[in-house]
Amino acid sequence: MSHNQRDMLQRFSFDNTDIRGEIALLDSAYREVIKRHSYPQLIARELGELMAATALLSANLKFPGRLTLQVRMPGNVSLLQAETNDKGQLRAIARYDELAGDEQLSFADGQMVITIEPEQGQRYQGITAVSGGNIAQALEDYFEQSEQLGSRFWLFCNGQQAAGMMLQKMPAMATDDADAWDRIGHLASTAREDEILGLPADDMLHRLFHEEQARIYPASELSFFCTCSKDRIANALHQLGYEELDTMLQEQAGKIDITCEFCQQNYTFDRPQVDAIFPERKLH
Ligand SMILES: [Zn+2]
Structure with missing residues (x-):
């Protein structure tokens, strides 16, 4: 110390x-x-x-x-x-x-x-x-x-x-x-x-x-120390469901911007990254 x-x-x-x-x-x-x-x-x-x-x-x-x-x-x-x-x-x-x-x-x-x-x-x-x-x-x-x-x-x-x-x-x-x-x-x-x-x-x-x-x-x-991370944000986005995120992507020029309310760190998800949050969708 x-x-x-x-x-x-x-x-x-x-x-x-x-x-x-x-x-x-x-x-x-x-x-x-x-x-x-x-x-x-x-x-x-x-x-x-x-x-x-x-x-x-x-x-x-x-x-x-x-x-x-x-x-x-x-x-x-x-x-x-x-x-x-x-x-x-x-x-x-x-x-x-x-x-x-x-x-x-x-x-x-x-x-x-x-x-x-x-x-x-x-x-x-x-x-x-x-x-x-x-x-x-x-x-x-x-x-x-x-x-x-x-x-x-x-x-x-x-x-x-x-x-x-x-x-x-x-x-x-x-x-x-x-x-x-x-x-x-x-x-x-x-x-x-x-x-x-x-x-x-x-x-x-x-x-x-x-x-x-x-x-x-x-x-x-x-x-x-802030415990936020891209993985944790991705988990939270996953809970919103694909349809909701799809709408957000369309409304927000293909990008979802999330700012951690604790540390103000910004996280951006484009369409390929949103798709990657839902690997199960590829099965259909
Ligand atoms: Zn944070």
Whole structure:
């Protein structure tokens, strides 16, 4: 990992307690997302916070697969979505009414949807209301309701960088230090945005928890990566059916243009390439 690598996930724990934590720092991984879109500032910042939250949850992926965090809302901003995989590769997108402006981004009546898709095995989905009015509160509610895990989340974004911190109280561990959860949570709450976005993770942890016996584990890398490919687009086109694509080719001067909504990569299919998506047609 290079010295100025700031896209990273740092896990830590506290000796003689049942508390573990993580810090996620997103620098270029976040900017790679926003530079591909012209999101209004408020949306870009909330998307950064959601990416940081997703990065924190990526540590839960102990198997090859994907984790998606969505916030669905009834207003002009209808969707914020961030995805990660077990390699810490992230991408994100916002859907909103470009003509309406972003003043009305409201989490009221919103839902947070967490989807975990292992490459092998069963898909899992959990839904919780965004009742507290922000993403961090929704995550705390989610872990309380569905996992019975006491959790606290702090999310930050300044439009150029994003960061998140999580504390989690592990279940079924006896400890003499009954006060630790409140005490360490209080220390974490003193984190300021300019600090967590400016300091290396271990300096930040020292600044917050130097009075505690914090144990720091090896960091893992986070990065921007889009999983789109010509093959995946071809699979999606296949589902539309040949007739539909044939019509599109006729209407669009013999070319179907598809732009990945995450990374803006453009994919073009001409008639021979569309034919190649339907090898079964040659049998007739
Ligand atoms: Zn893409």
